[in-house]
Amino acid sequence: MRAPDSESKTRVGDVLLAVExxxxxxxxxxxxxxxxxxxxxxEIRAIIGPNGAGKTSMLNVINxxxxxxxxxxxxxxxxxxxxxxxxxxxxxxxxxxxxVALFRGMSALDNIMAGRTLKMNRSLIWQxxxxxxxxxxxxxxxxFVEEIIDFLxxxxxxxxxxxxxxxxxxxxxxxxRALAMEPELLLLDEPxxxxxxxxxEDMSRFILDVNDYYGTTIALIEHDMGVVMDLxxxxxxxxxxxxxxxxxxxxxxxxxxVIDAYLxxxx
Amino acid sequence: xxxxxxxQFKTSYTADMSVFPILQDRVGLAxxxxxxxxxxxxxxxxxxxxxxxxxxxxxxxxxxxxxLLTGYxxxxxxxxxxxxxxxxxxxxxxxxxxxxxxxxxWIIVSGFFSAAVGVLFGLPSLRIKxxxxxxxxxxxxxxxxxxxIRQPWFYNYNVSGAIEVPTRTLFGIPITGATSSDATRYFIxxxxxxxxxxxxxxxxxGRIGRMWMAVRDMDLAAELIGIRLLRTKLLAFAISSFxxxxxxxxxxxxxxxxxxxxxxxxxxxxxxxxMVIIGGLGSLTGSFFGAALIYILxxxxxxxxxxxxxxxxxxxxxxxxxxxxxxxIVFFLIVEPAGLARLWQVGKQxxxxxxxxx
Numbered sequence: 001m002r003a004p005d006s007e008s009k010t011r012v013g014d015v016l017l018a019v020e021x022x023x024x025x026x027x028x029x030x031x032x033x034x035x036x037x038x039x040x041x042x043e044i045r046a047i048i049g050p051n052g053a054g055k056t057s058m059l060n061v062i063n064x065x066x067x068x069x070x071x072x073x074x075x076x077x078x079x080x081x082x083x084x085x086x087x088x089x090x091x092x093x094x095x096x097x098x099x100v101a102l103f104r105g106m107s108a109l110d111n112i113m114a115g116r117t118l119k120m121n122r123s124l125i126w127q128x129x130x131x132x133x134x135x136x137x138x139x140x141x142x143x144f145v146e147e148i149i150d151f152l153x154x155x156x157x158x159x160x161x162x163x164x165x166x167x168x169x170x171x172x173x174x175x176x177r178a179l180a181m182e183p184e185l186l187l188l189d190e191p192x193x194x195x196x197x198x199x200x201e202d203m204s205r206f207i208l209d210v211n212d213y214y215g216t217t218i219a220l221i222e223h224d225m226g227v228v229m230d231l232x233x234x235x236x237x238x239x240x241x242x243x244x245x246x247x248x249x250x251x252x253x254x255x256x257x258v259i260d261a262y263l264x265x266x267x
Numbered sequence: 268x269x270x271x272x273x274x275q276f277k278t279s280y281t282a283d284m285s286v287f288p289i290l291q292d293r294v295g296l297a298x299x300x301x302x303x304x305x306x307x308x309x310x311x312x313x314x315x316x317x318x319x320x321x322x323x324x325x326x327x328x329x330x331x332x333x334x335l336l337t338g339y340x341x342x343x344x345x346x347x348x349x350x351x352x353x354x355x356x357x358x359x360x361x362x363x364x365x366x367x368x369x370x371x372x373w374i375i376v377s378g379f380f381s382a383a384v385g386v387l388f389g390l391p392s393l394r395i396k397x398x399x400x401x402x403x404x405x406x407x408x409x410x411x412x413x414x415x416i417r418q419p420w421f422y423n424y425n426v427s428g429a430i431e432v433p434t435r436t437l438f439g440i441p442i443t444g445a446t447s448s449d450a451t452r453y454f455i456x457x458x459x460x461x462x463x464x465x466x467x468x469x470x471x472x473g474r475i476g477r478m479w480m481a482v483r484d485m486d487l488a489a490e491l492i493g494i495r496l497l498r499t500k501l502l503a504f505a506i507s508s509f510x511x512x513x514x515x516x517x518x519x520x521x522x523x524x525x526x527x528x529x530x531x532x533x534x535x536x537x538x539x540x541x542m543v544i545i546g547g548l549g550s551l552t553g554s555f556f557g558a559a560l561i562y563i564l565x566x567x568x569x570x571x572x573x574x575x576x577x578x579x580x581x582x583x584x585x586x587x588x589x590x591x592x593x594x595x596i597v598f599f600l601i602v603e604p605a606g607l608a609r610l611w612q613v614g615k616q617x618x619x620x621x622x623x624x625x
Binding site: 085094142 | 280281469475481493
């Protein structure tokens with residue numbers, strides 16, 4: 001657990017990503033209506049809310065899978081109405097999924113190496129020959145990937161096809177793949193879903209370490225309130241696509257609207 | 268017992284990332300290459316070279332081509348026959364227009380023609396996949412087949428409607444036509460297959476191979492790590508069609524000698540697809556296994572009984588051959604649905620830990 005003020009004040013910088021008045025609807029179903037919040041450089045920002053609150057939709061809007069009908073997103077000072085997932089990735093937004101979305105037929109090593117795709121630029125001709133610059137590039141990125149593998153403590157499974165790995169390790173490999181992109185903003189969609197206590201503690205430690213060591217800004221969706229309260233600097237709460245609270249974990253926990261949303265209101 | 272990797276330590280990432288990290292595999296590959304280059308052409312009969320090895324290599328090359336598309340990138344195609352046809356007809360047109368340019372050059376260039384056609388018919392792959400893409404590529408197959416049969420320009424207004432391979436030479440030695448020797452043509456096909464297999468292996472072990480497999484396994488996540496789907500898929504179509512085109516040109520120029528347009532019909536597409544599936548999707552080694560099982564095994568079945576002096580009528584042999592091949596295909600797919608390449612992997616794994624079960 002981190003002391004809430006002193007250290008985080010120096011760590012957290014300017015606004016990295018600002019979401020302004022974003023609305024998203026699928027036909028008649030409003031997934032998000034008029035939500036605004038910001039994510040600051042270096043902070044861990046949690047997005048919470050009951051099921052169907054629009055949290056995952058929000059992440060999908062941020063990294064370009066969904067295009068909101070209304071609203072603006074400012075990332076690193078550039079404002080836009082929509083962008084493609086490719087542009088988001090090139091701009092430094094990485095993402096993990098609620099249901100693990102790894103490349104199942106590839107080894108853990110290849111999965112994480114695939115995360116380096118954007119950083120590798122040797123042409124097709126060199127790729128065909130696989131020596132000289134192409135091989136040097138490959139080795140250089142392999143070295144970086146091995147650092148991530150050490151960091152996540154998955155050395156012994158690097159050659160295993162990820163389809164055969166247990167769930168907890170798959171989540172870890174997926175985090176590794178996202179880290180391989182050297183993102184500025186890392187979106188984690190329920191990184192601890194379906195994990196036991198020990199795995200949750202491990203994953204929490206990795207998230208804090210990523211934030212500390214690489215200085216990566218993190219936005220995460222999580223249902224485990226203990227985890228959210230411990231990890232995050234600020235929390236935004238969504239319910240039925242509307243933002244109902246925004247603030248430090250302590251503030252949010254006391255907020256009447258949040259308590260009502262989670263526990264229900266008697267009429 | 269001999270297949271152990273104990274004691275073979277890697278001290279650099281380059282060594283660790285080599286295609287054959289285990290010494291015994293490298294020795295095995297060297298032996299196969301020596302047999303293919305130095306023994307078969309000098310000691311093999313004309314029948315072995317012309318009717319067994321050359322076609323096998325041609326099919327293996329086409330299978331590698333389709334495997335890059337279907338096995339590595341996950342795009343199902345039924346246009347292989349047509350893409351091979353594009354290679355063959357492009358090569359034929361080029362060498363009849365410009366007879367002075369060396370045929371080897373035209374075989375390579377015809378691959379580019381095939382690649383361009385492949386990219387064109389690969390455009391629908393952005394929106395559709397699986398069986399639907401297979402149907403879209405079937406359109407390529409039917410359209411191109413129709414061109415080869417109905418458009419006389421393609422076969423130079425030949426009365427028979429077939430393309431006749433003219434005699435061409437390399438360093439004064441005839442490499443096509445009736446005067447060329449079986450060994451010469453075998454060498455050329457072998458050269459192409461070795462070089463292109465090596466290039467394909469380089470490709471699939473690097474960035475582009477990972478991009479293809481990422482698109483195959485989970486296209487959403489692939490997009491998210493910055494892979495542009497259309498480009499990647501079209502690159503797969505281009506390179507796959509290049510391989511098929513070269514294989515098609517080699518098929519007509521080095522094996523058939525002349526080709527009816529019906530050679531490149533949908534049956535050929537299915538034939539190659541079966542080789543890919545039985546050999547193993549996403550495996551270059553498997554491409555050779557698949558081609559061997561489907562092409563060479565029937566030949567063996569036809570000639571083995573005769574060698575033992577069994578008095579079986581040729582028609583009976585033909586029937587038995589179909590039955591045995593069919594049964595074997597079903598058998599192999601039940602034993603290992605992931606294809607012969609997987610079976611080979613499992614076998615090697617068992618050898619590594621022998622005599623222990625694991």
